[in-house]
Amino acid sequence: MTRANKTRDSGNETIQMTQNLSFSLISTNKIIQMSNVSTSYDSKNFALEKINLSIDRGTNYAIVGQSGSGKSTLLKLMNGMMVPSSGTIKIDYVSPNMNNKKFKKMMHTIGYIPQSLGLVKNITVLDNILIGALPRLNKIQSFFRKFPEHEVTEAKRIISLVGLTGKENRKAYMLSGGEKRRVAIARALMQKPTILLADEIVSELDHVTAKEIMNLIADAQKRMNLTAIMVHHDMQLALEYANRVAVIKEGHKILEIGVEGDTIVDFQTGDMTTEEIMEMHADDTKK
């Protein structure tokens, strides 16, 4: 109780407390909840408007939409890099905001792979991956760059997992696009994440490499019971890997579907056949 009181979240504290209680009773399963979230970069246009989302723990969630529709913005809201101008977001009942101490601790286990990957160019693959373990170092270790033996072992294990064995001492700028993506994924896995946010990490890759990388994440997701939220350009790819797909258009969520094998369940817009859904997106991408 006192902890909930202390949390200075943007929402109303009393409401939050009761929500905390009721949610934990009804469904501890919701890891991300967004209600009526709007945000903008400038005062004129909304980048996202009135988004409602709720994501179950362990889901492989996909967000699809055209360029400029607000997909990256949605991910930045989930990892606290941006805050909504209205509405509420809760990640495990905490509002994502970099200045919120409680959330900052949670960030340790939210793997975020930005569209630009964000690798440190002049350091090696291994050093880039070890960055994911930084929150687990104490002050002295991080001052002297002394990673414990088991962290280095773990990093090497992940390196072989993502297929970068033999390249651990390469500088990041010397890697190919696909290899860079593997490094970014490895850095995120090094965080021992509970949530993985990935922004179009396979969009620019050839089909084979894209599949390899998607399988890699799907494996990790199942094994670590990760909640993966991946942004895609390609509806086909999203349907192939995700349990849930949300379609964003011009800052609005226009569709959310569940995928179970070959059947597609429509969660938002009522009755729509698989063909209609596919066609709808085909229109989107042609523009």
Added chain:
Amino acid sequence: MTPKNNILIGIIVGLVLIASYNIEANPLDFVEGFPNLGIILEEILVLENIVDNMKYVPSALLAMLETLQMAFIGTVVGVVIGLPFSMLAARNLNSKFVYAPIRILLAIVRTFPSILWAMLFVIVVGLGPFAGVLAIILYTIGFVTKLQFESIETIDSDPMDAVSSIGVSKFQLIRYVVIPEAASHLLGQMLYMFDYNVRQSSILGIVGAGGIGFFIIQYIKFFEYGKAAVYLFVVLIVVLGIEWISVKIRDKYIVKSQHGMEVTAK
């Protein structure tokens, strides 16, 4: 050329003329005084004098070594002290309440030319190279921090955002992202600063703060231009040598890494 530009050029030319009048910069004085240079050169370039003055080369080299030591210590210590200040002065790492006061402080430090710092430290710690080293340190802090925080502000924000989203501490962000990303710039600036400080240390002797400048000014005062020339020549050779070495280092480690090329040949 637009009329606006013409007016601007007119104003600049006008200002140069007014300024010249005020400081009594008269081209005629220069022309009339020119033969004096001939007299100096004549004394320097007489063969016997040159041979005779050669015996001063070892002591000139020794004085130059002291100068180099001053520049080296001053540069390294100045850069090391400067770096944390630069981190605090960078706008992409701090709030206004941190970077603004730090920038003002650094701007004040930067206002003093090294020779003024040297005079100050001669008063504080007495004559000799230590005063010169302190002067170089202070000058370096003022100067190099501006280069440093400006280059820190231009580093790619993508890795910074990606790594901050892990929830690392500010120190870790600097240690593991900012410094590696800016390393080649920081190293380049340090070389540049050393280059510059060698030249500066050569004149700090004028106010008694050690180094080769002390000898040069003494000889000039007593009209011993030949000896002064030997010392100046040593400065010239050493400065050129350092310039050459730093170009080599720059080529090998800095330029290539900035252009994303492989640095170490396999």
